[in-house]
Amino acid sequence: MDFYLTALLQGLCFSAIALGIYISMKIFNIPDITTDGSYTLGGVVTAVLLTNHQPTYVILPAVILAGATAGAVTGIIHTKLKINALLAGILVMTALYSVNLSILGRSNLPLINLPSLFTLLNIVSDPNQNTFWILAVFVVVIAFMIGYLLKTDFGIAMRATGNSESMIRSLGVNTDRMKITGLALANALTALSGYLVAQFQGFADISMGIGIVIVGLGSVIIAETLINWLKLTSVWLSLVLVLTGAVIFQLVLAFTLSVGVDPKLLKIVTAGFVLVIVSLPRLSLLKSS
Structure with missing residues (x-):
């Protein structure tokens, strides 16, 4: 049971990155590879500040600012220099490896x-259950803030930028600024996942972000599949399903390990699981036609 509880806790830690991927890919239609670097950046900044005995109210804003800066740089390269969004993300992600290594000072801390x-708080005596309640409150607060933002006029303009850029531009909205803000927000959320995971696993590693984008992407794809099946249009329910997708993704991986699959094959299983989830809607369409 503790095995699946750990998977649940990891899913909650990855909820923020799932929300970040949801904003960049599903709202703005931008495949943002900065994720790998900004996730590690969040963990690295957290580790360095923790080892320097900084309080949470200093670490958390620093992590958010660091992630937002990384995302904003990607947005500026994409919008102002007119470079493909995928390439812009790759460039920033590559640069962030050196930045992260310089901040951390070594490969592992x-x-x-x-x-x-x-x-910080002892809600219950069991450490894992205590972590669960703290994570649950943290994730609910983040999801509520994002949901509230997306329902404001500014959030509606963000969503409209992804749906019809030419239409929203004709209404006088600066779409470049919207994209930069959106990528900054997405990567701030991604850095928050690094912040949570570094503290949960008890270390920060320079390579912790390699391939992490597939975790967020897999979570969002699960959510999107559920949204399409249930034919939901509510922003709030969509965010809830994104959070649920992050947990389901980790529980599936935990089940895979529990049935005896070699941990060395976990990345293959992860890629295969995402491929199956991506293919399901298309297979359903083929059957219906």
């Missing part, structure tokens, strides 16, 4: 026996 977000 342990955080054992250091105070963290999960030791």
